Amino acid sequence: MEDFNKKYNMTDAELFARIDKDELASEKITAPRYSYWKSVFRVFFRNRVNIVVLVLLAIVVAFAYIYPMIIGYDSAVDPFINSANISLQHLDPKEAIDRLGFSLSWIFGTGAGGGSTFNAVWYGSSISISLAVICAAINMTIGTLLGAVWGFSRKFDMIMNEVYNILGNIPTVLLLSVMVMVFSPSFWTLVFAMTVIGWLGMAYYIRTRVIIIRDHEYNLASRCLGTSIFKIAVKNILPFMTSVIVLEIAAAIPGYISYEVFLSYIGLGINEQTLGRLIQQAQNAMVTPGWGWEFWTPVAVASVITVVLYVTGQNLGDASDPRTHM
DSSP, X not given: XXXXXHHHTXXXXXXXXXXXXXXXXXXXXXXXXXXXXXXXXXXXXXXXXXXXXXXXXXXXXXXXXXXXXXXXXXXXXXXXXXXXXXXXXXXXXXXXXXXXXXXXXXXXXXOTTSOBHHHHHHHHHHHHHHHHHHHHHHXXXXXXXXXXXXXXXXXXXXXXXXXXXXXXXXXXXXXXXXXXXXXXXXXHHHHHHHHTTTHHHHHHXXXXXXXXXXXXXXXXXXXXXXXXXXXHIIIIIGGGGHHHHHHHHXXXXXXXXXXXXXXXXXXXXXXXXXXXXXXXXXXXXXXXXXXXXXXXXXXXXXXXHHHHHHHHHHHHHHHTSGGGGO
């Protein structure tokens, strides 16, 4: 003992201290800190394909929202800017560049009014994407919350099953068509038509997933402690279903864009210049030699947007699964 005192120049009280037994402290373990969302993005960006897809998504968003603002696109004027000059109408990309000079505006040719197809397509994309995102956000929020309670409350389950059996079997396209015809066709009319029962499918899917995990021990313990069903659903169940919800959103957004394109193509879309409206207006050009660019360009852009959104969402949903974080 004296050797330690001399070596460290410290007294016995400074070198040694009595420590009482602490059972709670003995149960503590040391483990690395875990951040769920940090792990999600680490897994997501580990795949280089996801980086490429994310870059494509950024390009799509930039052209859809920023590009029209930069050029000051006016949907009421720009499509008909050369309507008085027949020679500048229905030009393919090569002819448009030869006559009007090289510019991004003319790389997709000109439309029936002599306006830029490129500009029109991206302006229409912004409306179609906004419509899809708003509808997905509304339906996912309502569907997720009601689905969680639906799967946990047996009384609510009896009521909602009857509602689902009645409303869930109505063809979606038929319902959308009727509602657009009844109300004046506009952006918010279509949002209402797509969300009035659009949340029901998501709610039923969440309900099915909740039933699988609602009787786990920690949920039974919460109920015994008097925790409300809504709080158990939101705190104990939904956090374990993040990947499922992300995957559903990934499928929903491209689906709403497809609905908008289809309704506009059959003449029941909104009056604004969306991708669907552009395709509907150019359907005669599809069978006219030399005019095909007017039809296939918005079709191709709509396809690229839906595929990029779907792949991004799918891969993000896979990365949201905690089992991939090991």
